Amino acid sequence: MPIQIDCDIHPAVPNCAALFPYMSEHWREMSVLRGIEDLQSINYPDSVPLTVRSDWRPKSGRPATSAETIAHECLEPFGSSLAICNCLFGVQTLFSEDLAYTYVTAVNDWMRTEFLDRDPRLRASIVISLENIEMAVDEINRCAADRRFVQILVLAGTARPLGRRNFWPIYEAAVKHGLPLGIHAGSELRNPPTALGWPSYYLEDYVADAQAFQYQLTSLFTEGVFNKFPTLKVVMLESGWTWLPALLWRITKYWGGLRMEIPWADRSPAEVVRDQVRFSLQPVDGPADADQMKRLLEHIGSDQLLLFSTDYPHAQFEGSEVFPAGFDESLKGIIRADAPLATYPRLAEGTP
């Protein structure tokens, strides 16, 4: 069977108690005493249809809570050889540095024991909290020794733009270990999800994720992260990507007159993206018409930018055809295997 790597799936932590075996006694007790039972964030409320596709919604509790379920509902039906687990349990919303670190390490250890050790096809991202950068780097160093961790994971809605220099030790660690920086939809909830403040509806939150991604990409470009770390790969996960050409046109247009502000920028935004930024395939917010989709893909400008993803168990498409109309077979092959393997150096070590 040809190689296919699913670059964005979401095992779910059922509740905080599931993480207790991976915490010290002190923090177990503190969680109980303080009534921290769950870290479900409004990024993906359980009841929202988007959070779980209807055929994957269990009778009770959360979907994708075991390696067996993932194998049975996702890996096998879609024919994936490998899948990268991006856990979205809301640990990034915690403010206490110590509590955040406790939950982050617990999530990563839970991931290793409950998923990576149970199915050789699974890989995972190292979840970190940006509340304390030194602790985040410690956690990257701790987990990176296990080569099945293939990426660092942060949320798109950060307290400050990700290009800022205080985050750079994370990128240094990423480069050192050969780990791309994955930026996933969702927010730490330090800021309102939109540039206009707090919206009323979940639809607004989810649509506004695209703004956060666009701004993160702009920040990483202008602050010179791609110049400082020319081997860093950034992967935008569940970001959508049909907005990319318009964003690049816009940055490029104004960069011409504002070059002197950011004189380190030596490549055009489009070149930087082609060299260092990737996007997970789903969700595709694109035209239904195949010819229009082909034109859109031409505007994207490179066949290396998209990485196959189902976004399981989120509901982004129905049935088993992950690609919408308009993708030809050779492009699908690149998206399924070549582009993910080129993006995540650690994947090749375990490709069957």
Next chain:
Amino acid sequence: MSVAKYVIAATADFPAGTRRLVEVDGRAIVVFNVRGEYFALLNRCPHNGGSLAEGVVTGLVQSAAPGAYQYTRQGEIIRCPWHGWEFDIKTGKSFCSAIRARARPFPVHVEDGGALVEGPYRAETIPVHIEDAYVVLEA
């Protein structure tokens, strides 16, 4: 179009750090004196046609790394007043890799009045004296 020599000014009347907008053969051309050396550009920004003669003369900001600023060549860069594109006064080249267009340069040199009077040249309003030096534009 054949190239002709135009006498723009006596060097004594065109000091360093200044610029002049001239019209030769229906074309607006801006001539700069950069520390005693003369350079000329077509006065039409290659972007949308802004008048470079009205732009800010500045220097070149370069960087070896984010947060490092190296400022050199003060007085050698013209910034278009319309959208801020920068051009090298000496060559017309841009410094932004997204900009392929270049401002059109014209040769300028200084010539003694003695050599000039042998012609041909055009200097409708400027009398040429053999004892002076002149800024001569070829366009």
